[in-house]
Amino acid sequence: MPIAPENRWLYPIDWPELSRLIRFERAKGRCERCGRPHGRNVVHLGDGIWWDEELGRWRDGRGRRVRGLLPPQLLEAQQPSLDGFDPVAWLPITRVVLASCHLKHDPSRNGPRDLAALCQRCHMLHDAPEHRRTRWRKAFVRRAVGDLLGR
Template sequence: MPIAPEHRWFYPIDWRELSHAIRFIRAKGRCERCGRPHGQDVTHLGNGVWWDAERGTWRDGQGRRVRKLPPPDALEAGQLGLAGIPPAPRLPVTRVVLASAHLDHNPSNNRFRNLAALCQRCHMLHDGKEHRRRRWSKVVQLRALGDLFD
């Protein structure tokens, strides 16, 4: 996830090395929330459930095994054996990219305990409330400037 220009100066000079250590040494190239592997194309159902090709099983948004779901090729072919569920024409595939996330949303707090390697989905779920707060704050600032100069 790119660093916002106004927050760039909160990050240390060695941020690349620190981020790399979190994502690939500590987390071993997998999301620390759901377990998705970095750099892989992952088939998913759009609700957090994804296909773990390495282990040959479906996983939920927390990385736990989901039972009673057939493999992706069976879902696409319509060989479900489950009544009432139509076959999916083509399951969505997403390339997983890990990013280092600040758990307390403070970019100047770079302790290892405060950093986590998260995939795009988990990162956006974690930061969603903070993103909405910042967007609201920017709107209020722009309105205040408009009131000041109008």
């Protein structure tokens, strides 16, 4: 996630090195919530369930094994063949990018327990309540300024 300009001064000067240490040394290049590998294209079902190619099985949004689903190759073969429909392309594919996430939404806290390496999906799910609060706060301030200025 990009750093907001107003929060840039809260981050330590060695943030790129610290982030790299969390993502690739501690987490070994995998999301610490779901286990998705950094830099890989991952087949998923859109609801958090994704195909782990290394282990050859489906995993859920918490990284646990999901039983009872066929591998993507067999799922693709079961899709009906329609004119102009590519049966291989119906499963969504996402490129995984790891980011260092502040678990308590405080960029001034940069200890190992305050940071986690999360893929973009897990990061957005973790930050969703904070994004809602920020959006509400900005809208409230905009309305309040409009009331003060008579707009």
